[in-house]
Amino acid sequence: MIRPDELQYLNGFGNEFETEAKEGALPIGQFNPQKVAFGLYAEQFSTTAFTMARDKNRRTWFYRIRPSAAQSDYRPFPQGLMRSGPITEVPSPPNLLRWDPLPMPEEPTDFVSSLVTLAANGSVGVQGVGVHVYAANQSMQNRYFYNADGELLIVPQQGALLLHTESGILHIAPGEICVIPRGIKFRVDLPDGTARGYIAENYGAPMILPERGPVGSNGFANERDFQAPVAAYEDIDGDFELVCKFNGGMFVCDLDHSPLDVVAWVGTSYPYKYDLSRFNTMNTVSFDHPDPSIFTVLTSQTDTEGTANLDFVIFPPRWMVAENTFRPPWYHRNLMSEFMGLIEGVYDAKEHGFMPGGASLHNCMTPHGPEAVVFEQASNADLKPQRYEDTMAFMFESRFIFEPTEFALQSTTRQREYHACYSNLKNYFREQK
Numbered sequence: 001m002i003r004p005d006e007l008q009y010l011n012g013f014g015n016e017f018e019t020e021a022k023e024g025a026l027p028i029g030q031f032n033p034q035k036v037a038f039g040l041y042a043e044q045f046s047t048t049a050f051t052m053a054r055d056k057n058r059r060t061w062f063y064r065i066r067p068s069a070a071q072s073d074y075r076p077f078p079q080g081l082m083r084s085g086p087i088t089e090v091p092s093p094p095n096l097l098r099w100d101p102l103p104m105p106e107e108p109t110d111f112v113s114s115l116v117t118l119a120a121n122g123s124v125g126v127q128g129v130g131v132h133v134y135a136a137n138q139s140m141q142n143r144y145f146y147n148a149d150g151e152l153l154i155v156p157q158q159g160a161l162l163l164h165t166e167s168g169i170l171h172i173a174p175g176e177i178c179v180i181p182r183g184i185k186f187r188v189d190l191p192d193g194t195a196r197g198y199i200a201e202n203y204g205a206p207m208i209l210p211e212r213g214p215v216g217s218n219g220f221a222n223e224r225d226f227q228a229p230v231a232a233y234e235d236i237d238g239d240f241e242l243v244c245k246f247n248g249g250m251f252v253c254d255l256d257h258s259p260l261d262v263v264a265w266v267g268t269s270y271p272y273k274y275d276l277s278r279f280n281t282m283n284t285v286s287f288d289h290p291d292p293s294i295f296t297v298l299t300s301q302t303d304t305e306g307t308a309n310l311d312f313v314i315f316p317p318r319w320m321v322a323e324n325t326f327r328p329p330w331y332h333r334n335l336m337s338e339f340m341g342l343i344e345g346v347y348d349a350k351e352h353g354f355m356p357g358g359a360s361l362h363n364c365m366t367p368h369g370p371e372a373v374v375f376e377q378a379s380n381a382d383l384k385p386q387r388y389e390d391t392m393a394f395m396f397e398s399r400f401i402f403e404p405t406e407f408a409l410q411s412t413t414r415q416r417e418y419h420a421c422y423s424n425l426k427n428y429f430r431e432q433k
């Protein structure tokens with residue numbers, strides 16, 4: 001298996017990149033010459049409408065051994081526990097919800113077969129988000145996958161992923177993330193034998209970097225730290241399956257060659273990775289607890305300004321220095337709905353029960369905040385500078401209510417007593433009267 005240090009990347013966010021695995025494969029000065037070099041086929045791949053504004057337009061030209069059209073008809077593929085928004089199989093309760101990590105499978109299970117939907121919102125393929133988890137113990141064999149319903153933001157929690165994509169190869173380990181555009185074909189190898197993590201399937205506008213406002217021209221996630229792969233191709237014949245998720249359904253077709261046969265590409269739509277430790281965290285150096293939007297890595301915007309389809313927010317290691325301040329998250333009720341996961345360590349609002357690989361869901365107007373014991377500690381803490389170490393929680397935040405799946409509500413991993421973490425909050429007012 002390829003080692004991470006053998007891979008090369010193109011640095012930057014939102015750039016038009018060009019890369020060729022064989023010198024001379026990229027046409028110069030035009031996109032579709034009468035004959036492409038080396039007998040390659042030209043194929044345009046668009047992940048925004050042709051007419052999208054120039055700064056948001058995403059399309060890539062592939063120069064490949066065979067066009068993607070060289071494939072069989074599709075037939076149904078087992079749906080498993082993969083679901084899409086809207087979730088109508090069970091009513092969505094406004095309850096606080098939390099889950100233990102998904103156990104590793106006992107049977108050989110690859111990335112695609114292991115996908116389980118915990119929640120989804122919006123309308124598949126158009127706007128909204130699907131929230132999935134994976135727990136796999138086998139590399140994908142003779143099988144490739146693409147998602148026609150949205151881009152995939154993959155957040156590994158345990159075990160690295162080696163992603164062989166049409167655009168090239170990416171290695172992501174826990175602490176890194178990647179985004180795979182809608183439609184890009186890929187297969188997943190597991191360098192560590194097993195892997196577990198979270199996925200936000202973004203049906204809406206492709207993710208971009210949030211504005212920096214008065215912070216200026218540097219900080220938060222910096223463009224130069226995003227990495228796209230260089231072109232790499234497989235020229236192999238054989239019996240292959242191409243699985244796809246399309247309009248919420250799972251389908252499969254046959255191929256007699258590898259679909260990862262792109263020798264060169266130029267464009268603005270490509271997978272990219274980001275190391276979360278590169279996030280330049282901003283926070284108060286005086287008092288009070290800022291809104292968590294200050295930790296936004298990537299955002300998918302809607303037509304309503306400032307109201308995201310999906311924000312990807314992290315809670316990284318950082319110094320806490322706020323004076324005369326209750327430092328953990330305050331108690332709150334929000335318009336925006338919050339799905340949270342934990343990559344490693346402990347999250348400051350929840351020292352118990354929110355485990356690496358686990359998840360919580362606090363939907364629109366569902367009240368939450370620090371558990372009772374954290375309230376006691378933080379209200380009485382000596383407020384010297386304190387470094388939060390070895391921790392990385394994240395949030396998928398959306399304007400649309402995350403509807404849990406039937407599996408999520410019925411699963412034995414669901415912590416039915418989660419709400420009890422608030423039951424010991426005392427009436428101090430009466431004591432102090």
Ligand SMILES: O=C(O)Cc1cc(O)ccc1O
Nearest residue numbers: 291292328329330338349368
């Ligand atoms: O609910 C949470 O833990 C996420 C969160 C963190 C924070 O610091 C402020 C608000 C918020 O929703």
Ligand SMILES: [Fe+2]
Nearest residue numbers: 332338362368
């Ligand atoms: Fe919250």
